[in-house]
Amino acid sequence: MKKLMVAVIGGLDAPAAAVSELVLTDLSAATGGRYTPTVEVDGARTTYAIQGGWWYRGEYTIEPDDQGGTRFTHRVYNVASWMRWAVPLANKGFVGFRETTRRGIKAQLDRLGERLACRTWLES
Template sequence: MKARLVTEVAGIVEASVEQVWQVLAGAPAEQGTTVEPDRHTITHQGGWWYRGEWTLSPHPDGTRVVHRVYDVAESMRWCVRPANRFFIGFRERTREGFAARLGVIARRLGCACRVT
């Protein structure tokens, strides 16, 4: 079954990809986390439906950070939306959580960041 994109949020951290990667990849890994240094990508598989991906790429102002959430349910896919109350507020909560994490990274690096 193909993964379905649920939401995506992006931002800029005004530091190099390598600096941002050191902070992001240096955080304690949760169970179900895959770190791919060559792609500057961290993937977290949680529960039966959730996969979150964080990807870094160069940007003229520093580093573009993208967080994508996918529905990867292989069975009972119809249950995902009801189980998450049709994702009411999910995008906003994801954006808020992303902004907070971006802020932590920027503070650790002593630079600015913004959600785009």
């Protein structure tokens, strides 16, 4: 069972295929510090997930938008299968978690935009 903790939506003025390639490259190179995360990719290469630790799962969805750019959605889930009740305690009640996640995704979009020489934005 997974519980949605936060979702952040943004976009880039670049084709979804180009964004997808960079995100896959970045996730494939990810290291989790104390643990090695698992990276999953769907067959259409539009949804990527990175899971690590005992509770964290981040999912990225990369889809073309109506203007030829890309809609970029990041969702964080609690996927703890044991001691689920302890996740908020271990994360200080998630105080500031949404804003921290939002800043992190904004920074990720900015890095992608710089590499693709395009404009980026956040919707939520």
